Amino acid sequence: xxxxxxxxxxxxxxxxxxxxxxxxxxxxxxxxxxxxxxxxxxxxxxxxxxxxxxxxxxxxxxxxxxxxxxxxxxxxxxxxxxxxxxxxxxxxxxxxxxxxxxxxxxxxxxxxxxxxxxxxxxxxxxxxxxxxxxxxxxxxxxxxxxxxxxxxxxxxxxxxxxxxxxxxxxxxxxxxxxxxxxxxxxxxxxxxxxxxxxxxxxxxxxxxxxxxxxxxxxxxxxxxxxxxxxxxxxxxxxxxxxxxxxxxxxxxxxxxxxxxxxxxxxxxxxxxxxxxxxxxxxxxxxxxxxxxxxxxxxxxxxxxxxxxxxxxxxxxx
Amino acid sequence: xxxxxxxxxxxxxxxxxxxxxxxxxxxxxxxxxxxxxxxxxxxxxxxxxxxxxxxxxxxxxxxxxxxxxxxxxxxxxxxxxxxxxxxxxxxxxxxxxxxxxxxxxxxxxxxxxxxxxxxxxxxxxxxxxxxxxxxxxxxxxxxxxxxxxxxxxxxxxxxxxxxxxxxxxxxxxxxxxxxxxxxxxxxxxxxxxxxxxxxxxxxxxxxxxxxxxxxxxxxxxxxxxxxxxxxxxxxxxxxxxxxxxxxxxxxxxxxxxxxxxxxxxxxxxxxxxxxxxxxxxxxxxxxxxxxxxxxxxxxxxxxxxxxxxxxxxxxxxxxxxxxxxxxx
Numbered sequence: 001x002x003x004x005x006x007x008x009x010x011x012x013x014x015x016x017x018x019x020x021x022x023x024x025x026x027x028x029x030x031x032x033x034x035x036x037x038x039x040x041x042x043x044x045x046x047x048x049x050x051x052x053x054x055x056x057x058x059x060x061x062x063x064x065x066x067x068x069x070x071x072x073x074x075x076x077x078x079x080x081x082x083x084x085x086x087x088x089x090x091x092x093x094x095x096x097x098x099x100x101x102x103x104x105x106x107x108x109x110x111x112x113x114x115x116x117x118x119x120x121x122x123x124x125x126x127x128x129x130x131x132x133x134x135x136x137x138x139x140x141x142x143x144x145x146x147x148x149x150x151x152x153x154x155x156x157x158x159x160x161x162x163x164x165x166x167x168x169x170x171x172x173x174x175x176x177x178x179x180x181x182x183x184x185x186x187x188x189x190x191x192x193x194x195x196x197x198x199x200x201x202x203x204x205x206x207x208x209x210x211x212x213x214x215x216x217x218x219x220x221x222x223x224x225x226x227x228x229x230x231x232x233x234x235x236x237x238x239x240x241x242x243x244x245x246x247x248x249x250x251x252x253x254x255x256x257x258x259x260x261x262x263x264x265x266x267x268x269x270x271x272x273x274x275x276x277x278x279x280x281x282x283x284x285x286x287x288x289x290x291x292x293x294x295x296x297x298x299x300x301x302x303x304x305x306x307x308x309x310x311x312x313x314x315x316x317x
Numbered sequence: 318x319x320x321x322x323x324x325x326x327x328x329x330x331x332x333x334x335x336x337x338x339x340x341x342x343x344x345x346x347x348x349x350x351x352x353x354x355x356x357x358x359x360x361x362x363x364x365x366x367x368x369x370x371x372x373x374x375x376x377x378x379x380x381x382x383x384x385x386x387x388x389x390x391x392x393x394x395x396x397x398x399x400x401x402x403x404x405x406x407x408x409x410x411x412x413x414x415x416x417x418x419x420x421x422x423x424x425x426x427x428x429x430x431x432x433x434x435x436x437x438x439x440x441x442x443x444x445x446x447x448x449x450x451x452x453x454x455x456x457x458x459x460x461x462x463x464x465x466x467x468x469x470x471x472x473x474x475x476x477x478x479x480x481x482x483x484x485x486x487x488x489x490x491x492x493x494x495x496x497x498x499x500x501x502x503x504x505x506x507x508x509x510x511x512x513x514x515x516x517x518x519x520x521x522x523x524x525x526x527x528x529x530x531x532x533x534x535x536x537x538x539x540x541x542x543x544x545x546x547x548x549x550x551x552x553x554x555x556x557x558x559x560x561x562x563x564x565x566x567x568x569x570x571x572x573x574x575x576x577x578x579x580x581x582x583x584x585x586x587x588x589x590x591x592x593x594x595x596x597x598x599x600x601x602x603x604x605x606x607x608x609x610x611x612x613x614x615x616x617x618x619x620x621x622x623x624x625x626x627x628x629x630x631x632x633x634x635x636x637x638x639x640x641x642x643x644x645x
Contacts, residue, residue, distance in 0.1 A: 086511065110517035122512035124505050126571075134498070135505050138517045142498030145526050149493050158498060194512075201517055 016228050019252040020267070022061040027266040030057035037062040037205055037236050038083065038114075043092030045078055045260075052078045053089070054260040060205075065227065065237040067247040067268070070257035071281045076240045077119055079257065080209055084116045085109040096205065111138055113204035117211065119240070123190040125183030129174060132182050132193060133165035134158070136200025165200060172196045172226065188215040195226060206230055208239040212246055224250055248272065256281065323592040328466040330588040331581055334473075334545025337480035338364070338538040339584060343564045343576030344487055345534030351570030352495060353527040354507030356413035359400070360535055360561045362420025365553035366392045367536025368543040369427055369436065375445040377435055382449040386540050393536030396423075397529040405524045420558065428550040441549030449544055450475065473545070480541040484577070487534055492573050494530070503527055504571075556616075563623045569633030578634060586622075590615045 024032045036059035045053040053075040060066050068076050081087035083094060085106035094101050096114050104112075124132050140161070141147050142154030169175040172192045177185065182193060191211060198206055211227070212220050220243075227250055230237050241247055247254060247268060254271045256264040258280040264271050271277060330336055342364055349355040357363075370389035374380045380388070400419055404412045427436045436442070453475040461468035469477065494500050502523050505513040510520045542552075560583065568579025594611035597603050603611065626633075 084515070086514075105519075106511075106514045107517050107519050110515055115517075116515050118512070118515070122509045122515075124508035124512060126508055127501070127504055131501055131504075135501055135513065135518075136516050140498045143502050143518070145499060148497035148499035149490075151497070154498060197516065 016232075018267075019061075019064045019231070022064055022253055023266075027270065029262045029265055031059070031265065033059040033061040035062045036060060038094070038096050038238070040083065040094040041092060043079070043082055043089050043094055045075075045082055045087065045089045051260050053082060055079065055092070055262055058255060058262050058265070060236070060238055060255075061253055062236050063231065063234065064252040065231055065239070065250055066253045066255060067251035068238060068240045068255050068257060069242070069244075069247060069281065070263075074257040074281075075260040076257055077209055078260075080116060080207055080240065084114060084207065110201065110203075113202075114207065115198040115201055115203035115205075116207040117191075117194045117198055117209055119209040119213065121187070121190040121194050123182040123185060123193050126181055128178065129169065129180055129182055129185070129193060130162070130165055130178040132197055133169060133178075133200055134161050136197040137161045137164070138201045161200075168196045168199055173222070188219040191215055192219070192223065192226075195223070199230075203235065205236045205238065208237065210240050210242065212241060212243050220246070244272070319596070323589065323596060325466040326592050327585055327589040330584045332467055332469070332477050333584065334476045334480055335542055336581060336584045337477070337484060338540075338542030338545075339561065339564060340484055340577050340580040341480075341487060341538030341541060342535045342561045343538075343568070343580040344484075344491060345531040345536075345538065346561055346565050347570055347572070347576045348491060348494075348527060348531035348534060350565065351572070351575070352500065352507060353503050353524060353531070354409065355524065355528060355531070356409055357416050357528075357531070358413045358555075358558055359416030359418075359420030359423075361553040361555065361557040362416065362423040363393055363396060363532045363535035364539030364542070364557070365420070365423050365427060365550070366396045367539030368548045368553070369442070369539075370536070371540045371543050372442040372445045372548045373435055375448060376442060382452065382544075385445075389536055389540045390533050393532045394529050396536075397532035398525070401525045401528045405521055405528065417555065417558070420553070421555065424550050424553050427553075436550075437548075439550065441547050441551075443547040446472070446544070476541070476545040479544065483537055483541060487537065488573060488577070491534075495573070499523075559623070560619070563619060563626070566623065566626050566631070566633055569636030572633070572635045575633050575635040582634075583619075587615060587619065590618060 022033055024034055038060040040055050040058050042057070043053060043055045044051065068079070070076055078087065082089050082092075083101070085101065085104055085108070089102075092102070096109070096112060099112065101109055101112075101114075110116075124135070127135070140154065141157055142151075147153045166175060166178070169178055172195070174185075174189060174192060174196065177189070182190065185193060191214075195206075195208065195211065208227070211223055215223060224246060227237055227239070239251075251268050254265060254268045255262060256271060256274075256277050263280055264274050264277050266274075342360055345363070346357060346360055349357040367389040370392035371382075371385040374385035374388040375382060396419075400412070400415055404415045426432070428439060429436075430438045432438070450472050453471060455471055455474060455478075458471055461470055462474070463469055495503070502513060502518050505516075505518075506520055506523055506527075510524075513523075514520045539553075561580075564580040564583040565576050566579070567582060568577065569575030591612060594603070594606075594614055595608045598606050598608050598611045606614065
């Protein structure tokens with residue numbers, strides 16, 4: 001496997017370069033990657049008669065931001081759960097950095113450097129924001145039962161962890177909240193906290209399940225920057241998202257799931273034009289501003305909007 | 318009605334070995350429920366295992382009292398492992414179901430006549446205090462010594478001293494645990510164990526450790542109770558478990574001193590009511606009740622108090638409303 005030192009120099013705030021040259025050969029579902037960090041093979045999960053996930057082969061490229069998109073019920077979150085050990089597949093093999101992960105419990109997967117967040121945020125409400133962060137650090141001496149009684153063994157390490165937690169909180173603009181209970185944070189702030197907490201363990205691969213859901217536009221902007229920063233710091237990101245603008249903006253690679261299968265993958269600009277993807281998920285009118293179409297807002301109609309309006313008018317009453 | 322006698326009986330309850338045992342059980346339950354979020358509904362079972370382990374080691378095997386206490390503790394560790402290994406991987410409510418059943422199994426095992434020679438069956442065990450009392454270092458005195466309502470015999474004082482010392486050590490122990498990173502993980506598990514798992518912590522192992530620690534503290538409660546009185550299977554019934562829950566919720570589940578305050582207050586109120594109500598019946602103030610019924614009314618009032626507590630002050634007396642509420 002040729003390791004590919006990918007150019008990820010942080011250009012100025014506007015428009016950071018996308019990582020290209022991730023794949024080997026033709027772009028198609030299951031294409032081999034130059035340097036895959038995560039490889040899944042024949043992973044299948046059934047709930048009774050329903051096959052939620054049936055992934056033949058997929059590779060996630062290292063040092064890149066990969067988006068996993070697909071309609072509701074496509075099995076994205078289930079696939080996340082399988083990869084991180086929170087659920088067990090009926091069959092299949094998958095490996096992280098070349099080490100097999102099948103049968104490895106979730107906590108050990110996290111220790112290996114694959115950390116995830118949840119679609120419904122799991123901020124530990126009745127712990128302070130700072131304690132939430134400190135919990136994210138791995139290998140803490142004070143977490144062992146008998147050494148926890150001997151503060152001189154863990155106090156130094158704890159102070160270092162606290163310093164690191166404060167740094168991250170400052171970066172995520174949560175430093176003013178460190179003494180508050182996490183329950184008092186807003187939904188968006190909890191998303192930020194969860195992401196910051198995941199970084200405490202210095203993961204190699206960060207898996208974000210709908211990081212933007214329910215986050216206001218201003219915060220979305222800063223979350224996007226944080227995700228791009230992760231790549232600059234040498235981490236790999238895999239995220240599930242429904243906001244196509246965001247996917248286009250930050251993803252280097254897009255994997256499309258529908259009905260449990262990988263139906264398409266490729267760089268965002270090409271994959272989003274594929275007919276299968278448009279049919280399965282995006283719909284033909286993804287760029288149309290519905291407000292303008294419905295006449296609630298006035299504005300110049302684009303060609304696509306005029307076409308949609310005509311289609312609506314043609315509908316038999 | 319002798320109000321002074323009632324108050325004196327009530328005050329005497331504070332240093333009663335049974336109260337001290339209750340305090341310990343409530344602290345252990347605080348470790349389980351308040352800090353880790355484990356729904357242990359088998360508190361009485363853990364107490365019984367400790368008390369019987371202590372008494373049987375002395376009576377049947379003729380061991381010294383402190384070895385008996387260690388065996389009581391070891392029995393609680395085994396009991397916690399047996400309960401925890403199959404249930405802690407499952408959702409929290411399963412532990413509640415299994416513990417409540419296991420506590421009953423334990424009680425019925427001690428009650429059955431099959432093991433009468435060892436357990437004493439329904440009569441329970443008595444006469445195992447000789448060795449413990451012989452270890453009393455207090456200077457010899459006869460009669461009761463003390464102050465006001467707190468006058469006790471030499472034997473009773475020895476139980477009170479040992480029991481209080483155990484409470485102090487256990488409080489320090491729990492305090493040290495809960496302020497450490499270990500305690501942070503434990504509280505994280507209470508909030509959301511999947512989140513903690515995603516951060517690379519072995520949640521099952523932490524829950525098991527907490528179940529064992531809390532179980533040992535509850536068993537110490539059983540042992541201290543046994544040091545003061547006889548051991549009887551009728552004490553370790555399910556309602557005992559709920560009294561301890563009441564005491565814990567009264568004081569504040571996620572606090573260090575809450576269970577102490579709650580347990581003492583519980584016994585004080587209970588003693589006060591069970592002295593006051595029959596006295597009120599005697600002077601005809603409660604014409605609709607007989608003396609026996611008034612004793613039952615005490616428990617009705619305790620049940621009502623538990624409901625009111627959970628509804629109106631779920632965080633207990635010492636808890637902060639932000640830190641822990643019973644209903645999330």
